[in-house]
Amino acid sequence: MPSFFATALLLSLASAAAVPSKRGSYGSNHGKSKLNIQVGDRPYYLVNDMDEGPLKQKLQKCSEGPFKTTDFVFSHRGAALQFPEHTVEGLTAARRQGAGVMECDVAFTKDKKLVCRHAQCDLHTTTNILNRTDLAAKCTTPFTPASGDTPASAKCCTSDITLADFKSLCGKMDGFNPNATTVEEYMDGTPYFRTDLYSTCGTVMTHDKYIDIVDGWGLQFTPELKTPEVDMPFDGYTQEQYAQDLINAYKNKGIDAKRVWPQSFLPDDIFYWIAKEPKFGKQAVYLDERVDTPEGYANATASLPSLAAKGVKVIAPAFFALTKLDAAGKIIPSEYAIAAKNAGLDIVAWSFDRSGWLNQGGDYYYQYVAKSVNNDGDMYTVLDVLARQVGIKGIFSDWPATVTYYANCFGLGK
Template sequence: MRSFVTSSLLLSVAAAAVIRDPENHGHRNNKKFNVQVGPRPYYLVDNMDEGPLKKKLQSCSEGPFKVSDFNFAHRGAPLQFPEHTLESYKAARRMGAGVIECDVAFTNDRKLVCRHDQCDLHTTTNVLSHPELAAKCSTPFEPATDGKPANVKCCTYDFTLAEFKTLCGKMDGFNPNATTVEEYQDGTAAWRTDLYSNQCPTLMSHDEYIKLVKGWGLKMTPELKTPAKGVMPFNGYTQAQFAQDLIDAYKRAGVSSKQVWPQSFLPDDVFYWIDNEPAFGRQAVYLDERVDTVQGYLNATASIPELKRRGVKILAPAFFALTKLDENKKIVPSEYAIAAKKAGMKLVGWSFERSGRITEETIEDGTYYYELVKDVMNNDGDIYKVLDVLAREVGIMAMFTDWPATVTYYASCFGL
């Protein structure tokens, strides 16, 4: 008998959903758009332990697979495509993401661009291959020497928008032991790939991202990236102006506030939107990183009612904080998740498919996204066990993911 993976792959291309595609983008027929999930979800399902969840997911092998707002594309599809590039966004769309993310940073001339960090150009672009631009970096490249790692920092605000747009995206990674620029840029994790990084992946301004995603008829979730301590105000540019500029871009583009989930790790950004742009503030997402420590987790959980009174409606911690194991080693909602539900808060988790391989060897030392449930994790397919609890018991409204097809498969199977 053929395996589930083999048989399902033969037919999976036919399993697709149709949405309107207002822009051709190279497709011969611009009236239909087929959501395709590719082989990875089938690999994961085949890898699962036997049980009801596996049988349910197997029963959905031929789709149809549909675009879902449960699916927030984290930086596009960065498991395999350079993050926040046109190519990464196209891949996310093809895999059924209903909401696509742009992490928003600013350039030297105060233009907004899509980068995960204000200062990550040295690891996510080829800026170091441009000597005239590399010389403008906050910290020019310093090779590894005498046991000290290589050092460099290139920020979006080191360059103008025009200079930024001359760069090519690359997979996020670096070699800390590098003695040359070429060695430094060769640091892609073994479980990712450089297969789609060779033809100068296209960096995106925030305005270009809005036009693109709006044209696709999808929704948007921009994250205002907090600059490093001491940077703001930047030549008179304040954090409040930065927060306002983000919202103004959607207003100029005629995008409804209902189509946008602005996010920030900085509570003051979220409060600013609630107070000054209430239509957008209603869908503002507070990215809660306090849960990373034991005391922080307890404080964050206790603070949920006060955040609700302040007007925050959506919380988004790393998804490890939303589940735990009970005394029977069963994955169940965490205290944080229960408190949020009691307060009437919505929850978003981040970020699925970001942890690398899940094996008995790698999980025993702790994996960030599965830290509280690692005792019942032993293979890649187990990530679907966690997603199932998050979706059906915790009741998250959405999941950020580095590979949208994995979440699309689940969401379509369960009608999310």
């Protein structure tokens, strides 16, 4: 027995010596020429949870794959259901799960460098900046503990710090505790349906690093120009230059425009790219948040033909806006979805696997079909309508494997 353990220890040490320890090697193919796409347990759990019927039977028949990367799957902030968003680790997980289009939400630092962050001012909920006294002091609003009916607060922006400062941060799961009286309590606010298992110190990314990683994998890009939360121009930095800098990053690295899907919630950004960078503007994605109110939804639906006439090719609302219930309670395409297709617009939806349990009708993303949603398996029922009836080009997902399973089963994307 002692000799067995000694041999095992020596083999273990030899193996460890042969494996690179640098984080830069994270996500490599480990010498293989082809990546083995893995979807894990979640798709099977969802399929088993579905109501009986032809869709469930079809998805069950696809259980053994094989699975491949598909551009129907847009990685939303990496794999944010379980990994800190916009980190190398999350992006790598999304690649392993078969996402063919990778996202970087783009914000700028104090020295006007581009980095991957969902919002310009979210560092206090997505990184460890408040634990870094040297950087916390630079935040727009320092941490203030909860007191009485006043919740805890903080506001830390990428524009508060330099690129060098940003690169020294650790990514964490997005969340905060409004009842916190200490920084440690404030940072401990991960939503109940996510996990901190992989949130030890996520490797944050600059926009350039993201491009290099995704280009090395041979996949497609979808950078979103985040709406600034500071007055523009910012120290002379204009919105137009910000939009141009995003495109320049791909041009400088020789990236084919056909691989890039630039996004923005601001129509002027989309029109700028269409006019100034038409090769990239052809695939610019207008993120349509006007649908959030009934009046906005009606106005957005009516405006789709005029957007198409102005050169917009791709529209992207939250996926709730693309479905509704008929008189019998069946999920069908919405007026918005029909209008978009009639206008000749491609549709990309967001964001799948971003809700908690659906046994009480879901949340924001299921609001128009809540009466017909009563279990997690209904996610695939909704996705099926989006894919085969609405005809979406792709969908962002916080856990790409869920959509990869479906897309491979129905031969979607390429």
